[in-house]
Amino acid sequence: MSSLRIKNGRVIDPSNHLDAQQDLLIIDGLVVDEKEFGADFAADREIDATGMIVCPGLIDCHVSFREPGFEEDETIETGATAALAGGFTTVADLPDTFPVVDSRASAEFVVRQSDRAAQCRVVPIGAVTKNHAGEELAEIGQLIDGGAIAFSDGKRPISNPEIMRRALQYTSMWNRAILNHAQVPELVQGGQMHEGFQSTVLGLRGMPAAAEEIMVRRDIALAETSNGRVHIMSISSKRSVEEIRQAISRGIQVSADVSPHHLLLTDECLVDYDTNYKVDPPIRTEEHRQALIEGLADGTISCISSDHQPLSEEKKSLEIDQAPFGIAGLETLLPLCVKTLIEPGHLTWSQLICKLTHGPATLLGLDAGTIRPGSVADVTIIAPDETWSIRTDQFQSKSRNNPFDDMVVTGRVKYTIVDGEVRFQCRDAELIRSNKI
Numbered sequence: 001m002s003s004l005r006i007k008n009g010r011v012i013d014p015s016n017h018l019d020a021q022q023d024l025l026i027i028d029g030l031v032v033d034e035k036e037f038g039a040d041f042a043a044d045r046e047i048d049a050t051g052m053i054v055c056p057g058l059i060d061c062h063v064s065f066r067e068p069g070f071e072e073d074e075t076i077e078t079g080a081t082a083a084l085a086g087g088f089t090t091v092a093d094l095p096d097t098f099p100v101v102d103s104r105a106s107a108e109f110v111v112r113q114s115d116r117a118a119q120c121r122v123v124p125i126g127a128v129t130k131n132h133a134g135e136e137l138a139e140i141g142q143l144i145d146g147g148a149i150a151f152s153d154g155k156r157p158i159s160n161p162e163i164m165r166r167a168l169q170y171t172s173m174w175n176r177a178i179l180n181h182a183q184v185p186e187l188v189q190g191g192q193m194h195e196g197f198q199s200t201v202l203g204l205r206g207m208p209a210a211a212e213e214i215m216v217r218r219d220i221a222l223a224e225t226s227n228g229r230v231h232i233m234s235i236s237s238k239r240s241v242e243e244i245r246q247a248i249s250r251g252i253q254v255s256a257d258v259s260p261h262h263l264l265l266t267d268e269c270l271v272d273y274d275t276n277y278k279v280d281p282p283i284r285t286e287e288h289r290q291a292l293i294e295g296l297a298d299g300t301i302s303c304i305s306s307d308h309q310p311l312s313e314e315k316k317s318l319e320i321d322q323a324p325f326g327i328a329g330l331e332t333l334l335p336l337c338v339k340t341l342i343e344p345g346h347l348t349w350s351q352l353i354c355k356l357t358h359g360p361a362t363l364l365g366l367d368a369g370t371i372r373p374g375s376v377a378d379v380t381i382i383a384p385d386e387t388w389s390i391r392t393d394q395f396q397s398k399s400r401n402n403p404f405d406d407m408v409v410t411g412r413v414k415y416t417i418v419d420g421e422v423r424f425q426c427r428d429a430e431l432i433r434s435n436k437i
Contacts, residue, residue: 002044003027004420006381009049013056014354015361015370024054026377029420033373049381052414055353056371057089057378059360061257062125062152062179062233063308063330065091067113069098074310074398076110079330080119082397084424086306086330087413089378090121090368092360094179095132096154102127102138107146119423120416121378123364125150128167128178132156137163140170149364152179152233155280155325159185161218168228177229177255177363180219182240183281187211192320194267194282202270204320207282209237216240220247223254231363232256234307236281238291245300255363257303258292260336261327261403265289269403273320276403279309280325293346302359304352306333310399328399332390334382335409342384343410349384377420386412 006024025034065079083091093110095101107124114122126148127138151171158164158180188207193199195206223230235256247254266286269277295301309326316323341347361369390407392400416424
């Protein structure tokens with residue numbers, strides 16, 4: 001029998017409405033009720049969490065680990081290692097690989113690679129359409145048998161409304177969500193940034209907020225008629241937030257997540273044409289940024305996702321009109337959320353942790369995001385007041401495309417525990433591999 005006691009921490013578990021100063025006892029990979037063993041129970045190992053937050057392991061509802069096909073950007077192993085450093089015990093991997101994850105065998109490949117890496121849990125998201133072509137539904141049932149927990153065509157919007165309607169009807173049989181990149185492709189073709197004053201000044205082709213808003217309205221209408229579940233990835237527009245808020249009030253099964261860079265930045269960040277700020281959907285104006293924060297505060301937006309899009313230096317060093325979209329964000333999500341949400345008082349720690357645990361677990365139908373007695377011991381320990389500087393050259397990710405290098409931030413992941421095993425311990429960014437308790 002192996003055991004671990006986490007002592008003197010502020011234990012926050014939004015799924016159980018728990019926020020208290022207490023110990024957490026783990027035995028044989030499960031959280032147990034300490035009252036059954038007594039305060040004098042001698043654990044094999046103790047972690048002093050004085051001044052720290054102890055919470056369920058963080059969950060990211062969509063990341064891109066690129067394997068197979070684009071291993072120069074990331075692999076499942078390096079991505080899972082980066083996730084541990086960011087405090088994540090479970091991540092959902094988008095199917096934007098080559099070949100696309102549109103069959104049972106390809107979903108099983110992701111599961112096997114995750115098991116081999118033995119870092120965080122990597123669960124596959126299956127493709128909605130074969131080869132992401134948007135023309136024919138993928139083998140939904142076979143993908144579920146292979147381990148797929150949700151469906152998406154990644155950064156390719158499902159633009160055909162009849163395909164989307166049938167996909168929502170079909171996935172509703174298993175109560176699985178479709179994660180859509182809400183955009184009208186024709187309105188953003190060739191775009192580099194948010195369409196507005198700044199794009200005009202910089203001479204860059206814009207991507208109008210209307211491209212997202214039109215698709216959000218369509219998806220809401222289709223979810224209502226099909227009784228399916230649709231989730232909008234990386235929402236970025238004020239009107240999109242308003243539409244989703246109203247839809248939720250009408251009982252429609254629609255949800256959304258937001259990424260930290262959309263909460264922190266405005267489109268002025270592209271003034272120097274730095275491709276590290278080039279993301280899809282684009283970073284928009286202050287009005288949109290404030291609306292996203294309000295959407296989080298009132299519960300309209302249920303999840304925060306890193307939208308981890310790792311890209312090799314060779315790709316991101318191209319001219320801005322040629323460089324691909326994306327930020328490698330797993331390792332900076334928590335401190336950026338502290339900076340944009342906790343420090344200004346927009347969210348409490350309990351609310352923030354809910355967006356990173358219970359919210360995504362509910363979306364994906366995972367038995368995770370909780371540390372109630374009897375649950376699997378996936379735990380993150382955070383030093384909420386520790387100040388440090390982001391160093392992209394110390395990333396565990398294979399890629400460094402992140403615009404926040406050298407930013408001084410507060411809030412740091414100190415331990416990430418998976419299955420009761422310490423997989424990450426912060427010692428000057430050193431990763432502790434297979435440190436069996």
